[in-house]
Amino acid sequence: MRRTAQRRDGRDRRGVGIESKVEGFNERSRRAIEDEALHAAVEVHSKNTVNNRNRALRALPDAPELRERAYHIKQETMANLDRYLSQMAEAVEARGGNVFFARDGEEVVRYVGDLARRREARVITKSKSMATEEIELNRRLQEEYADLGLKIVETDLGEWIAQLAGDTPSHIVAPILHMSRHRAAEVLSGVAGEKLPPNVEDLVAFARRRLREKFLSADIGITGANFGVAETGTIVTATNEGNSRLVTSVPPVHVAVMGIEKTIPRLKDLSVFLRLLSRSATGQKITVYTNMVSGPRGEGEADGPEEFHLILLDNGRSKLLGTEFEEALYCIRCGACLSVCPVYRQTGGHAYGSTYSGPIGAVITPLLKGDEEAKDLPFASSLCGACAEACPVGIPLQDLLLKLRRRQVDEGLASKAQQIAFKGFEGAMRSPAAYNAGAKAGRLFQGPLSQRGLDRKIPGPLKGWTDFRELPPIAERSFRELWKEGF
Amino acid sequence: MADRKEFLTTIHHRTRAGRYKPTHAPDVPWTPKDEPRKEERIEAPPARFLEELEALGGQGLLAESLEEASEYILDLAREREARMLLRWDVEELERLGVDEPLREAGVEVAVWRDLEDPRQIAARADVGLSTAEWAVAETGSLILRNGKGMGRTVTLLPPTYVAVVPEERVLPAIRDVLEKYEGRLPNNLCFHTGPSRSGDIEMSLTIGVHGPGDVHVIIVRES
Numbered sequence: 130m131r132r133t134a135q136r137r138d139g140r141d142r143r144g145v146g147i148e149s150k151v152e153g154f155n156e157r158s159r160r161a162i163e164d165e166a167l168h169a170a171v172e173v174h175s176k177n178t179v180n181n182r183n184r185a186l187r188a189l190p191d192a193p194e195l196r197e198r199a200y201h202i203k204q205e206t207m208a209n210l211d212r213y214l215s216q217m218a219e220a221v222e223a224r225g226g227n228v229f230f231a232r233d234g235e236e237v238v239r240y241v242g243d244l245a246r247r248r249e250a251r252v253i254t255k256s257k258s259m260a261t262e263e264i265e266l267n268r269r270l271q272e273e274y275a276d277l278g279l280k281i282v283e284t285d286l287g288e289w290i291a292q293l294a295g296d297t298p299s300h301i302v303a304p305i306l307h308m309s310r311h312r313a314a315e316v317l318s319g320v321a322g323e324k325l326p327p328n329v330e331d332l333v334a335f336a337r338r339r340l341r342e343k344f345l346s347a348d349i350g351i352t353g354a355n356f357g358v359a360e361t362g363t364i365v366t367a368t369n370e371g372n373s374r375l376v377t378s379v380p381p382v383h384v385a386v387m388g389i390e391k392t393i394p395r396l397k398d399l400s401v402f403l404r405l406l407s408r409s410a411t412g413q414k415i416t417v418y419t420n421m422v423s424g425p426r427g428e429g430e431a432d433g434p435e436e437f438h439l440i441l442l443d444n445g446r447s448k449l450l451g452t453e454f455e456e457a458l459y460c461i462r463c464g465a466c467l468s469v470c471p472v473y474r475q476t477g478g479h480a481y482g483s484t485y486s487g488p489i490g491a492v493i494t495p496l497l498k499g500d501e502e503a504k505d506l507p508f509a510s511s512l513c514g515a516c517a518e519a520c521p522v523g524i525p526l527q528d529l530l531l532k533l534r535r536r537q538v539d540e541g542l543a544s545k546a547q548q549i550a551f552k553g554f555e556g557a558m559r560s561p562a563a564y565n566a567g568a569k570a571g572r573l574f575q576g577p578l579s580q581r582g583l584d585r586k587i588p589g590p591l592k593g594w595t596d597f598r599e600l601p602p603i604a605e606r607s608f609r610e611l612w613k614e615g616f
Numbered sequence: 617m618a619d620r621k622e623f624l625t626t627i628h629h630r631t632r633a634g635r636y637k638p639t640h641a642p643d644v645p646w647t648p649k650d651e652p653r654k655e656e657r658i659e660a661p662p663a664r665f666l667e668e669l670e671a672l673g674g675q676g677l678l679a680e681s682l683e684e685a686s687e688y689i690l691d692l693a694r695e696r697e698a699r700m701l702l703r704w705d706v707e708e709l710e711r712l713g714v715d716e717p718l719r720e721a722g723v724e725v726a727v728w729r730d731l732e733d734p735r736q737i738a739a740r741a742d743v744g745l746s747t748a749e750w751a752v753a754e755t756g757s758l759i760l761r762n763g764k765g766m767g768r769t770v771t772l773l774p775p776t777y778v779a780v781v782p783e784e785r786v787l788p789a790i791r792d793v794l795e796k797y798e799g800r801l802p803n804n805l806c807f808h809t810g811p812s813r814s815g816d817i818e819m820s821l822t823i824g825v826h827g828p829g830d831v832h833v834i835i836v837r838e839s
């Protein structure tokens with residue numbers, strides 16, 4: 130266990146949410162770009178994901194209409210967020226659930242820590258939740274409630290391996306795509322106490338057995354939420370492995386930590402988002418387990434949680450409401466913008482130094498954390514617009530990145546940040562591996578872009594940064610066009 | 617502790633103050649000349665359901681009678697060399713009448729009622745058997761709800777899982793299911809779609825990670 134908690138590069142990433150400092154993108158990106166194995170893994174994952182997504186969306190006759198509706202539903206939700214949140218809280222309470230409004234991570238830590246103390250909890254199982262990664266819940270609970278001796282276990286296969294390795298997820302959908310199976314075998318061998326072969330099936334079988342024990346002994350289960358339906362007071366989680374259903378079915382207490390922006394007004398809106406989410410994330414029609422929790426176990430039931438707690442987390446989100454950055458809150462965390470981003474495809478997720486990577490990470494991290502703390506992230510983009518094209522809720526990501534850059538100018542932060550960013554990219558340009566990768570990414574995007582006569586302006590992801598002002602605006606109809614013609 | 621009223625009032629003010637009108641919205645208004653595309657119509661939901669399920673690696677059967685369904689389960693239990701089957705305590709499964717033949721074949725049958733330690737039994741069972749509230753043709757999903765006698769872990773912990781669903785409960789699309797609930801959901805509702813899977817390690821698809829990897833759905837058409 131000790132042995133595996135140390136990463137090979139000697140860096141412990143458990144303090145990388147957005148609570149800890151988000152340091153320079155450029156230094157990390159330079160290192161990442163030089164890591165050929167990482168680069169290959171990111172490239173394979175991105176390519177497959179993009180292909181699967183395109184195939185799935187092409188087969189959905191009303192994809193553009195759904196996207197349009199998703200955008201408008203989110204817009205209407207944000208305009209009335211206080212009303213929907215209060216409706217959701219009432220609905221959950223009417224079913225015997227508890228609701229807690231948390232302004233920041235600290236309040237979540239207090240709430241969960243006190244709950245763990247009251248329940249005399251020892252083991253907590255968690256299923257994938259970006260919000261709790263963001264507030265570094267695991268680390269803080271273990272530090273601030275050290276006397277409870279809590280054992281907190283991530284149960285998503287990738288997240289568990291990352292946790293054992295003292296690492297953080299590098300992608301919002303595929304947490305350990307940065308790790309080879311050899312590395313995964315090494316990490317799991319550490320807990321097995323014997324050498325496990327680097328064979329994926331064996332590794333999964335081992336994880337299933339080991340985590341099964343955790344599920345059965347857990348006192349509290351913590352999940353995130355992909356969506357929260359205000360009308361019915363329902364938390365929706367989507368996992369392929371089934372861990373979120375286990376985490377919400379087996380332990381006597383279920384705590385869901387949901388960012389307030391995950392709210393959607395009505396049950397009927399859910400079908401719009403469900404149809405878009407998994408198709409955009411993995412190309413599946415629906416995630417294997419789409420689990421909806423609206424309250425604790427009912428009369429006469431022998432499983433399901435006795436207590437249900439919903440924590441609605443703000444942590445800087447509400448400051449974006451009604452501002453030019455509000456659209457950043459529409460994100461459903463599908464990861465599609467990552468897979469198409471030429472910068473992400475070279476650097477991988479960890480280079481962003483935040484829970485959220487890729488284009489949405491470059492937007493949301495400075496927004497939640499402040500420009501000062503994450504000032505190179507808005508520059509970690511070539512502004513080619515592929516992210517906004519891919520986004521299933523139509524977030525104009527590259528516009529938001531530009532606005533963030535402008536805001537830095539207004540705040541007098543820009544010139545320094547630009548300088549630093551420039552240096553990073555300059556370094557990257559000198560590296561042949563990075564150059565080739567850039568050219569490859571450039572070619573990949575030439576297809577769809579040239580259909581709109583833009584190809585001459587997209588020489589490669591890094592070039593784009595240097596002359597972004599000359600880039601013409603990206604056509605608004607691109608999602609539909611892409612969907613129609615495919616890559 | 618955040619005071620709820622204060623929390624919501626702050627949000628209210630923020631949504632009201634300086635409403636920004638975004639210039640960008642996605643595609644459709646830019647292409648008014650195209651007819652809006654219609655959702656696909658699904659002609660024969662049960663057949664489509666089975667097709668979708670099989671594409672995901674699940675197995676399906678359209679049974680003409682309860683006897684046929686019962687035989688399938690018996691064969692499956694034999695094939696998997698099951699020692700114990702755990703099932704929901706619901707009327708449809710009583711009617712299925714598979715308990716006796718299973719016991720005769722040497723398979724212990726546990727029913728989700730008055731169990732000493734239900735979770736441990738679910739963890740020990742080789743096969744879980746349930747019905748489903750609905751099935752969705754578009755995606756190959758089973759819709760499972762919570763309730764007395766309907767243990768959630770029955771469908772989750774055993775490595776093999778079988779669901780028996782009457783034909784009339786197969787609906788075309790997710791939207792049709794959500795409409796059935798008209799704004800009020802049971803405390804737990806799960807859309808379960810095919811075998812549990814993961815691609816976390818090197819994107820290599822692995823079946824049966826936490827939930828069952830061996831999933832069977834029998835749609836029963838009774839004349």
Ligand code: SF4
Nearest residue numbers: 460461463464466520
């Ligand atoms: S910004 Fe859009 S594409 Fe990116 S993760 Fe969020 S919803 Fe998906």
